[in-house]
Amino acid sequence: MNQTVFIELVNPFKDKVFRLAKRLLTSTEEAEDATQEVMVKLWNKKENLESYNSVEALAMTMTKNYCLDQLKSKRASNLQIVHNNFTDREPRLDKKIEDEDSLEWVEKIINQMPEQLQLLIQLRDVEQYEFEEIAKIVNMNETAIRVALSRARKKIRESMINTHLYGTK
Structure with a gap:
């Protein structure tokens, strides 16, 4: 999968990834970092992405897991939505x-x-x-x-x- 195809694949839901990260982490900077981290992970899996039923669901799951890991590492007890x-x-x-x-x-x-x-x-x-x-x-x-x-x-x-x-x- 080349870069253009990858971008066309992830662009439709990239903002949703950011919004979910922002809701979970509350900080814009941390949400931007989380979004970038998820996009890098997706890029690293780019050869296998077509085997997933929903790349968007995969990205949202990765975002949720990444953000929850970040929150656990900071021992944050409450989320702000x-x-x-x-x-x-x-x-x-x-x-x-x-x-x-x-x-x-x-x-x-x-x-x-x-x-x-x-x-x-x-x-x-x-x-x-x-x-x-x-x-x-x-x-x-x-x-x-x-x-x-x-x-x-x-x-x-x-x-x-x-x-x-x-x-x-």
């Missing part, structure tokens, strides 16, 4: 503040969840991966992923309701 892809047509200031506050609450709730749930939420709800792709990346069956996500979303919803109803009864 930040959804900064949110854009809107300049809502009113009070709505903007309310939305930012809600996002902060959701982020706090997610950060209290186990790393596996954080990763599932990132892949499904932020990156919009299909369950089949997520199953390959995290090595779980689709039913277990659906159940875990359902429970995680329910916990987020209940926590948000309790937060907003606090002091109203």
Whole structure:
């Protein structure tokens, strides 16, 4: 496989690799390093890439594993998932503040969840991966992923309701 073919193969999902690394590592510099490391590993496997069903799933799995290894080596206990892809047509200031506050609450709730749930939420709800792709990346069956996500979303919803109803009864 020559360089041009390789670039055409990895370019469509290179940004997803970076976003996943950024979500897991939180630092832009570390995410850039992780992305570069994954791309180098893919380059080293370039002769065998065509044997994989999904090179993108392979890259995302490599990214997840690399980032988790980095976090373990730093003994980081919590991951920060930040959804900064949110854009809107300049809502009113009070709505903007309310939305930012809600996002902060959701982020706090997610950060209290186990790393596996954080990763599932990132892949499904932020990156919009299909369950089949997520199953390959995290090595779980689709039913277990659906159940875990359902429970995680329910916990987020209940926590948000309790937060907003606090002091109203």
